[in-house]
Amino acid sequence: MFPEGSAAHPPNSGFLAVDSGGSGLRVAVGAYGGPPPVEGKSGRPVRTGERGIDPAHLLELLLPLARTLAAEAGVEELTMAVIGAAGFATLGDALRTELPDALTAALGVRTVALAADAVTAYIGALGPRPGAVLAAGTGLIAIGTDLTAWRRADGWGHLLGDCGGGAWIGRAGLEAALRAYDGRAGGSVPLLERARERFGPPPELPALVYPRPDRAAVLASFAPEVAACAPHDPVATGILRAAARHMAESVAAVCPKSGEPEVACTGGLLKLGEPLLPFLSEELAQQVPHARQTAPQGDPLHGSARLAAAIAAGDAVWPEDPRLLCVTAARKSAT
Template sequence: MSAVHSAGHPRPAAPAAAPLGGAPDARVAAVDIGGSGIRLTVSGTDRTAHGPGRAVTGDGLDTEALLTTVKNALRSLRLPEGTPITAVAVGMSGLLALTANPARLMTDLAHLFGARHVVLASDVLTSHIGALGMRPGAVVAAGTGAVALGTDFAQWWRHRDGWGHLLGDEGSGAWIGAEGLRAALRAHDERPGGSTALLHLAVDRFGPCARWPSRIYPHGDVASRLASFTTDVADAAHRGDAVARSIWQRAAEHLADSVVAALPAAHHEPLVSWCGGLFRAGALLRDPFRAAVRRAAPHARLTEPAGSSLDGAAQLARLAHRAPDQLPRAAPYLRALAL
C-alpha cells in the first residue's frame, strides 16, 4: 500500500537538531536542486555530490533528465553495495509547479533510492526549514532565483516573488547579473549609468558585446548564464565601482521587500532569516539587506540561518523516516509518499 499527502493541518515536527538517520544501519538522502546545480547528501557520509541544475522544457520539468542527474550524483558518492536508504527528501525551485505528474516522480525516486518514503518540497520550504527549523517566521532564499516564504506551519502561508527571471526574482543572482550586463552595455553605448569596469569584466566572460545575445538568449539555462556574472559584479563592487555597489544595494532592498511582504501583520516579533548561495557575497549583500529589513519592519527579529536548503531537505528526510505522520501538511509546498 502507498499513501500520498499534500494538504491538511500542521503536525508536530521532530527537533531540527536530531542527528541524520535513525537506526545505525538506516540512512536518509537529501537533495537540493536549483537553477544552477544539484547537491545531494546521504546520512553517514561526510560528502556532498554535485551535478547540473534542473532542465526545463516547454512542457515543464524534464523529469528524465532530473532522475539521471540524481542517479549520477548518488553513484558519485560510492556508497557500499546494498546500502539501505529508507527516506529521501527533494527540495527544488518550481518543483511542484513544473512537474506534470508529481506522484510518478515520487515513485521513480523511491525506486531510484530504494526508499520507502519520499518527500517532494519546494525549495522555499526547505530553505525556511534549513534556516529556522519549524519555527514561525519568514525566510528569503536567494540564489539564481529569489523567493520568500512566511509561515507558521498552520494557517499562515505567504509566498512572495519566485516568479522567474523574466517576471520577477528581483534581487536574485540572475537579476544582479542582468543589471550588471545592462550597465556594461550602457558603457559600451556611451549612455548614462554605465560602468566601464563591468564592461571589461563582461567582455572577459562573454566575449565581444555583439555576441552576448547569442551567448545568452537561445539557451534553456538563461537564468544561470545571467547569474554567472554575479561574481564579476561583486568583484567590481569590492574594487569600489559605484555602479556595481548600487546594484548590490538595490538587490538587498528587493530581497528585503520580499521577506517583509511575507511577514504576518499580527505577530509581535516575527523571525526573519535568509538562505541561498547569493548570501555567500557576505557583507556586500547581508549588511544592506539587514538594514533594509530593519527600516521596513523594525518589529521583526533578524536571526542568522541555522543551515541551508539542503539541511532543510535533510530534516524532512529524517522526519519521513522516523515519524512520517508528523510531516508538515504544507500544500502546495510539500507532497509525501509512503510505500
C-alpha cells in the first residue's frame, strides 16, 4: 500500500522527480501546489554493473542537480522523491536495497518511490486511467494496467526483443542493404546507398557495429534512413509496416481486455512521423479495437512528478509491484 498522504505540507516543501534513461538524467523539483517544477538534466547515464544499476553513481549525478534545482525553485525541504529508471524491473535490486535510505540521509526525504521508466511513462501519458502505453525509442516496451495490476510486454533489449523499436528497424534496414550488396533476394538498393553514405563500404560494417558498447544506438541511428526511403522503396515500407505490427502486438498483450481502455504512444521513434505512424494507427485499430487511441498527456519526467504529487496527497491509484513500482516511507530515525 502507498504511504498515507496529506494535503498539508511544511512551508516551502516540495518533491524531487527523476527520469533516468540511456541518455542521462532529467530532474525536476517543485513545490506542492505551486508553479511548474524547475527542470535540469545531466547528459551522463547512470552506470550499470554486476549489481545492476549503480546507486552510488546515480546519487553522484543526482544530488548536485537536486540541490541546485531546489534552490532555484525556492524549496527548502524535499519530502518526496520519485525515481523512474530504465532497467529497474530487471536491474534494480541494488536501487531497491540502498537508494531509499541514501536519499533520506542526503536530502531528508520522507518517502521514496522507485519505478521502471515504463511505469512513469504510463503515468505521464495516461494518468489515473486504465489502458496501455507504448514506449518506442531505441528499444521498445509496452505496459498496461487495469489499475489493479501491471502487465508489461517486450523490453528485452535489442538482442532478444525490442521488436519494432529503433534498433530493430535500423538492423532490418541494414540487413536489406547487405542483401542488395550480396545480390540476394529481399535487398534494397536505396538502403544500400544510404548505408554507404552513413557507414562507408559495406564489408566494413560488421567491424563498425559488433564491438560497439552502444551497438543498439548505432543500429537505431539507421532507422531514419529507412523512413526516408519508405515513400519510394517497397522494402523500406515493408520494414516499417512490420515494425508497426510488432508494436501493436506488444500493446495488445498488455491492454485491459474489457472496459474502455486508452492507448497512448510515446518515445523518440515516433518522430519518424508519416512513414510509420499511419501503419501504427492501423495496426492498433485492428489488434485493440476496443481501446481508444489518445495523445499522451506528458512524458516520463511528468509521470514522476505526477506520482510524487499523488502520493503526497494520498490519492495514488496505480498498483504497487515489487519490480515495477515500490514506495518506501523513511524510518523516523532517518528524518
